[in-house]
Amino acid sequence: MTDFFADFIDAVKTVPLIRYALLAGIVSSLTFGVVGSLVVVRQIGYVASAIAHSILGGIGASVYYSRVYDLPWLTPMLGAIAAALLSVAVIGWATLKFKEREDTIIGAIWAAGMAAGLLFLHYAPGKAVNLESFIFGNILLTSKSDVIATLILGVIVMSLVALFYHKLVAVSFDEEFAGLRGVSSKAYYFLLLTLTALSVVLMVRVAGLILSQALLILPAATASRFSRSLWAIMAGAVVITALANTAGLALSYQYDIPTGPFIVFLAVVFYALSFLLRRKRA
Amino acid sequence: MSEPTPCTQRLNPPDPAGAPHPPHLLECRGLSFAYGRSRVLEDVSFAVHRGESLCVIGPNGGGKSTLAKLVLGLLEPTAGQLTVLGKSPREARTALGYVPQAMRFDPQFPIAALDIVLMGRLNHLKVGAFSKKCREVARAALDEVGLSGYERRPFSDLSGGERQRVMVARALACEPEILLLDEPTANIDLSIEAQLLETLAALRHRMTILMITHDLDLVSSIGDSVLCVNHRVHRHSLPLSGETIKEIYSSRRRLEHDRRARDQHGDPCLCDHD
Numbered sequence: 001m002t003d004f005f006a007d008f009i010d011a012v013k014t015v016p017l018i019r020y021a022l023l024a025g026i027v028s029s030l031t032f033g034v035v036g037s038l039v040v041v042r043q044i045g046y047v048a049s050a051i052a053h054s055i056l057g058g059i060g061a062s063v064y065y066s067r068v069y070d071l072p073w074l075t076p077m078l079g080a081i082a083a084a085l086l087s088v089a090v091i092g093w094a095t096l097k098f099k100e101r102e103d104t105i106i107g108a109i110w111a112a113g114m115a116a117g118l119l120f121l122h123y124a125p126g127k128a129v130n131l132e133s134f135i136f137g138n139i140l141l142t143s144k145s146d147v148i149a150t151l152i153l154g155v156i157v158m159s160l161v162a163l164f165y166h167k168l169v170a171v172s173f174d175e176e177f178a179g180l181r182g183v184s185s186k187a188y189y190f191l192l193l194t195l196t197a198l199s200v201v202l203m204v205r206v207a208g209l210i211l212s213q214a215l216l217i218l219p220a221a222t223a224s225r226f227s228r229s230l231w232a233i234m235a236g237a238v239v240i241t242a243l244a245n246t247a248g249l250a251l252s253y254q255y256d257i258p259t260g261p262f263i264v265f266l267a268v269v270f271y272a273l274s275f276l277l278r279r280k281r282a
Numbered sequence: 283m284s285e286p287t288p289c290t291q292r293l294n295p296p297d298p299a300g301a302p303h304p305p306h307l308l309e310c311r312g313l314s315f316a317y318g319r320s321r322v323l324e325d326v327s328f329a330v331h332r333g334e335s336l337c338v339i340g341p342n343g344g345g346k347s348t349l350a351k352l353v354l355g356l357l358e359p360t361a362g363q364l365t366v367l368g369k370s371p372r373e374a375r376t377a378l379g380y381v382p383q384a385m386r387f388d389p390q391f392p393i394a395a396l397d398i399v400l401m402g403r404l405n406h407l408k409v410g411a412f413s414k415k416c417r418e419v420a421r422a423a424l425d426e427v428g429l430s431g432y433e434r435r436p437f438s439d440l441s442g443g444e445r446q447r448v449m450v451a452r453a454l455a456c457e458p459e460i461l462l463l464d465e466p467t468a469n470i471d472l473s474i475e476a477q478l479l480e481t482l483a484a485l486r487h488r489m490t491i492l493m494i495t496h497d498l499d500l501v502s503s504i505g506d507s508v509l510c511v512n513h514r515v516h517r518h519s520l521p522l523s524g525e526t527i528k529e530i531y532s533s534r535r536r537l538e539h540d541r542r543a544r545d546q547h548g549d550p551c552l553c554d555h556d
Contacts, residue, residue, distance in 0.1 A: 041391060163409040170401045173391055177382065180354060180375050181404035181456070228436035230392045 008250040018253060020142040024150050025245030025263075028202045029219075031154045033238030034161050035199040036220035037230060038192055042172040047095070047193065049213040050106045051087045052200045054113025056209055058083020059134055060120030067125050076134070077149065080204060083113060084197035092190045137208030137260035139249065150202055157195050168192060169230060211264040215241065218267040225274040240270055307332050307460055307490050308353065312362035315348055322348045325362070326515045330460070335491040337505035339498075344512035346494045350464055353492065354380060367459060376405050379453030381463040384445035389438055395448050396433040399423050402455030416455075423454040427481045442470045443478050450481060461485065463493040467500055479503055 011018045039048050062079025065071060087109055094105040121129050133141060161168065167188055170178040175185040196216070203212035223236030248263030308330040315323040322345045330336050338346050351357045352364055355371030366374035379402070402423070403416035412420075424430055427447040437445065446466055453461055466482070467475050482504050485491065495501060501508060508518040 166397075166400070166407060166412065167404065169393065169397070170404055173393055173398070174382070174387065174401065176356070177380060177401060177452070178404060179356075180378070180380055181401065182376070183404050224392060228390075228392045228438050229394060233392055 004250075004254060008253060011253060016144075017140055017142075018249070020144060020147050021139040021249055021259070022246065023147045024142045024205065025139060025249060026242050027147065027150045027154050028199075029238055029241035029245055031157045031199045031202055032216055032241045033219060033223075033236075034234045035157060035195045036216040036241070037223070037234040037237050038161070038168060038172065039196055040217055040220040040224060040233075041169075041230065042192060044192070044196070045213065045217045046103070047091055047106055048196045048200060048216055050091060050110040050113075051084055051193070051197045052204065052209045052213045053110045054087040055080045055083050055201060055204060056117030056134060057113035057115075057120070058086070058117070060117035060124070063129055064120040064124040077146075077201070080201045081198070084201050085194065087113060088190065088193040088197045092186075092193050096186060096189070133208070134204065135208050135210055136258065137203075137205060137211065139205065139207075139245075139259050139263075142205060146205060150205075153198055153202055157198055160191065160195060164188065164191065207260045207264050211260060214264050215244070215267055218264075218271045219244065222267075222271045222274045226277075240267070244270065306330065306365075307334075307367060308492070309365050310362070311364075313352065313359050313364050314361040315345070315352060315357060316360050322513070323352075323511070324513050326511075327362075328509055328515055328517065330490060330492060332490055335486045335493070335504050335506045336509055337501045337507075338492065338494045338509045338511055339496065339501065340511040346511050347464065349511055350462060350492075350494055353462060354378065376456065377459040379456040379458030379461045381446075381449045381453045381461065381466055383465055383468050384442065384449050385469045387437070387445075389445075391437055393437050394433065395424065395429065395435050395437065395440065395451075396420055398437060398448050399451045399455050402452045419457065420451075420455045423451040424448075426454055426485075427451045428477060443475060446470060446478055447481055450478075450485075454485075458489065460490045460492055463491070463495070465494055465496060467495065467497045475499075 008018075012022055013019075039045055058079035058081070059076045060079075061083070062074045062076050066074035090109055091106060094109075095102045098105060121131060132138075167178065167183045168191065170181075170183055171185045171188040172192075178188075179185050199216060200209075200212055203215055207215045219240035220233060220237040222240055223233045227233050227236060244263050244266040248266050249259055251257065252259040252262045306329040310326055310328050313323060313326040314321070326345075326349070338349065340346050348357065352359055353366065353371055355373075355375055364371055367377055396417075399420040400412050400416060403412055403419060406413065406416055421430070421433065424432060427450050429444065429447055429451065432440075432444070432448075437448070440448065450461075450463075450466070453463075463482075466478060470478065479500065482491070482493075482500070486504055491504065493500070493504065510516045510518060
């Protein structure tokens with residue numbers, strides 16, 4: 001066991017790849033724990049999932065246009081952010097406007113994003129794109145600039161939540177009353193969707209676009225089984241995400257397991273364990 | 283357009299005899315509302331005076347909740363006029379303390395009682411944390427509903443009656459001129475309800491109350507007068523006679539009948555227990 005830790009710590013010290021992956025995992029768990037908790041209490045996991053999948057459209061488009069028009073600044077990350085924000089705009093508008101068709105519309109955006117992404121990637125000139133790293137994530141491809149980008153995005157997300165915490169909670173608990181006290185539920189719904197989208201973009205690097213939504217929701221759902229205060233759920237979710245990321249990285253490094261899926265698998269295990277360990281409620 | 287019904291049937295006038303009549307806090311003139319082609323309220327006129335406790339009763343589907351939504355400015359009347367404190371309901375929103383049914387909320391939502399009450403202060407919050415003053419007001423509101431010491435108690439741990447009292451405290455934290463309650467005793471245990479009743483009975487002496495309810499116990503202990511809403515409105519004095527109650531609550535069948543008649547002949551439905 002000590003060998004195991006020594007090996008991993010050694011790897012963190014000597015292999016920049018592992019170091020950046022570890023840092024990105026820990027930094028992004030702050031964002032994920034906090035935003036994931038809001039997504040869980042607001043019960044919009046399905047929307048988060050749709051945003052995550054539609055990101056492929058932005059990734060595909062950015063790869064295609066950067067190659068066709070030689071635009072080196074147009075990175076997949078930038079495309080992912082643009083696609084995520086576009087999905088937020090469309091999903092937000094559609095769910096507020098056509099409430100009764102909500103699930104159909106969300107499903108359509110989910111599919112449209114993925115289909116567009118696959119088409120763009122198919123027709124992109126040059127060598128074939130490694131689709132797998134987008135779909136399943138590859139935390140080991142994390143660079144120093146990714147860690148910095150993750151940190152910046154994390155700071156933005158955390159500041160927004162800190163500034164608007166009470167209003168976000170109020171519209172999640174009672175939209176109508178918050179509206180009567182001058183808090184625009186629509187504006188804060190969009191804010192929450194935007195925070196979700198930015199977090200999902202962060203996590204796609206770690207867990208890929210299929211599994212990232214699980215990593216957003218499961219730690220918060222696990223924490224919510226042990227606590228009845230949103231602050232505590234957020235803190236718990238941050239710790240659980242960081243634990244899953246770190247343990248997942250260490251174990252996958254040691255035993256040569258695909259990292260992203262294994263991290264998500266650990267999150268699922270923690271969630272399952274919460275049913276066994278769940279505190280008895282009065 | 284008809285004149286607002288004068289409050290001649292009040293049992294407990296707040297002012298001594300001969301004092302100038304207090305201004306109407308809420309005034310409704312010829313108010314109508316329809317969801318598409320389905321008319322819910324027709325030519326409704328009434329007024330609520332400062333200090334009055336008015337209970338709104340009537341059969342389901344008669345327009346009680348619609349009336350509350352109009353007062354809150356969540357719906358716009360299709361015809362007529364509604365003023366709250368002389369302003370449009372939308373402008374007067376912050377002067378209203380609204381108490382929805384506590385059962386509407388996710389009982390597992392991770393939130394403490396004080397944080398719910400603080401929502402009544404949201405219009406005083408720009409960003410960040412609530413001010414000290416807001417927290418004091420919220421604590422005092424919890425005190426007033428008999429829940430001091432409950433500040434950190436999670437919503438999920440509270441009984442139905444306690445949850446409803448937290449909702450009342452939240453409305454009080456708005457420092458309202460009018461307290462508007464929507465069926466506060468619906469789905470609440472009878473024994474717990476006594477505490478809620480006590481809270482409301484105490485509040486009635488210091489503010490204007492407009493309460494939608496099916497609970498005739500509540501009507502008799504809180505209400506000064508009763509407004510029966512069934513497409514149209516009619517004021518009753520208290521105590522209600524058994525005959526009146528029967529008429530009010532047996533009107534549903536006639537209501538359906540009138541709806542059909544109206545659909546066929548375009549004949550507007552009248553308040554039928556008059």
